Amino acid sequence: MPPVSESCIFCRIAKGELPSIKIYEDDDILAFLDINPVSSGHTLVIPKGHYETLLDIPDALGAKMTPALARIGRAIMTATKADGFNCLQNNFAASGQIVFHSHWHVIPRFDGDGLKQWPHKTNVDAAALQAVAEAIRAAL
Secondary structure (H helix, E strand, O other), X not given: OOOOOOOOHHHHHHOOOOOOOEEEEOOOEEEEEOOOOOOOXXXXXXXXXXXXXXXXOOHXXXXXXXXXXXXXXXXXXXHHOOOEEEEEOOOOHHHOOOOOOOOEEEEEEOOOOOOOOOOOOOOOOHHHHHHHHHHHHHHO
16 A cells, blocks of 8 residues: 555545544545535545545555445445435546545435436537547557
8 A cells, every 4th residue: 555645634534633434444445424415425435545546546456446335335325215326536636636535426316316417418420439439449
């Protein structure tokens, strides 16, 4: 695990220096309630080590994150009687990342809760789709 950052609020929470309402914890992962929730039960799931974005997380740790997120999502749905949940992550400032310690939001959702999805484009040019697909495949 990489060292924690002394200035990172999530590292300080993981070290127990700042309070949190813990939901789940193991050697590598910590989940705690968001203090500014979108809905009741909104949980943040973080690696305990300091990784700024998803791109920095080692594959072995990433492989542990998915089962933990599923387990937490299932528990949140059961506890809150949610109809579903969003599991999302922002990477870099342009996407809306505010705390630069990789983290996932698990947000309970309810039918008719009024929360909106982002707008989707329609009538996208097929050639443009093909061009971007080719560029992405080339970058892999």
